[in-house]
Amino acid sequence: MNYETFFKAELDSLRDAGNYRVFADIERKRGSFPKATKHGDGPDEVTVWCSNDYLGMGQSAHVLKAMHEALDSCGAGAGGTRNISGTNHHHVLLERELADLHGKEAALLFTSGYVSNWAALGTLAARLPNCVVLSDACNHASMIEGIRHSRAERQIFRHNDPEHLDRLLSAIDPDRPKLVAFESVYSMDGDIGPIREIIEVSEKHGAMTYLDEVHGVGLYGPRGGGVAEREGLMDRITVIEGTLGKAFGVMGGYIAASSALCDFVRSFASGFIFTTALPPAVAAGACASVKHLKASEMERARHQDRVARVRQRLDLAGIPHMPNDSHIIPVMVGDPHKCKMISDWLMENHGIYVQPINYPTVPLGTERLRITPSPVHSDEDIDRLIDALSEIWSHCALARTAVAA
Secondary structure: OOHHHHHHHHHHHHHHHOOOOOOOOEEEOOOOOOEEEEOOOOOOEEEEOOOOOOOOHHHOHHHHHHHHHHHHHHOOOOOOEHHHHOOOHHHHHHHHHHHHHOOOOEEEEEOOHHHHHHHHHHHHHHHOOOOEEEEEOOOOHHHHHHHHHHOOEEEEEOOOOHHHHHHHHHOOOOOOOEEEEEEOEOOOOOOEOOHHHHHHHHHHOOOEEEEEOOOOOOOOOOOOOOHHHHOOOHHHOOEEEEEOOOOOOOOOEEEEEOHHHHHHHHHHOHHHHOOEOOOHHHHHHHHHHHHHHHHOOHHHHHHHHHHHHHHHHHHHHOOOEOOOOOOOEEEEOOOHHHHHHHHHHHHHHHOEEOOEEOOOOOOOOOOEEEEOOOOOOOHHHHHHHHHHHHHHHHHOOOOOOOOOO
8 A cells, every 4th residue: 555645645635625724833922912923924913813712811920920930940841640750739739729610529630621531531431330421412522532432332412402311311221320421612613501401310310420611611600610610500510621721721631520530530541640741830820820710700701791792793794603602603604615715815814813614623514713702802803803704705705694783
């Protein structure tokens, strides 16, 4: 077999379908986010509209100060796995903050949200005897991979459908271990799961609940504990999983649960045992971010204001976007080639960076631009975005929605 020919042919197929991914070479500039320097052809400076640093905490003075201090006191790396090289005290402090954030006995750090889902779900489902996992149809790839890795039986319930979940659970032996895995905020459509109803169905059938709050932590709830905190439901969830790389602005993932469950995953999860630990400076920065957002509502209030303003301006311009109750604004294009072309055009002509979201991240025919306003986007930034989108919508003769009165 000619391996190189195979690789190139597969990549050509992606290009022909409009699904080949091109990464923009940008350099975030301290103190000026959402502005960034772009390397290569085109404008030198761009405004970022697709970052998952939802609150701009990656630029926070509190976070940077903590990271500098930890770097100066501990050095660069963690020295290896926590199993071999020892747990740095900054890991301990961060896990305490995360456990407190979610009202749980303990928390366990991982190198990313992807790894925390893969390792925790994979370990729990694999080691609970004869476990069956019930997974929302729209769960993230990391959750799906963790469940697959466990080799446990998996049943899929229709997206955000507690009644379907109830029917599936009713058909399972009541004495059999059951794990229900779902999300709070779904990252591509921005819809929010019916957490209370799913918990009630799960409790009725004696099932554990595993909630991915990756796109909710920091953003919702009086202390940033996520949608479950906002709804007063954290104490009824078995495992809450989150990330430090989005609203908290740094890097890493975690689970929060009982002491025994966290210790169980720590003791059996290969994705924890054999992975180099987060650098102490990263853990210190994340800890500072979590602490700050527990006490400060300013960032969340400003964030919600910016999201509402972008939605309002899109409505006035007739630009179609998917309605939801979250901070994620999917601007619907519906064609992979046009979606990529619009993204390129916005970058080249207006210095606006927003990545196209194509298959397989979203279903065919639902291609979109995923816009994520932040507290640091100004009114002028929003005006430039809407004006540019309106211009390209006219150039492409794309359908508009009824303009709001």
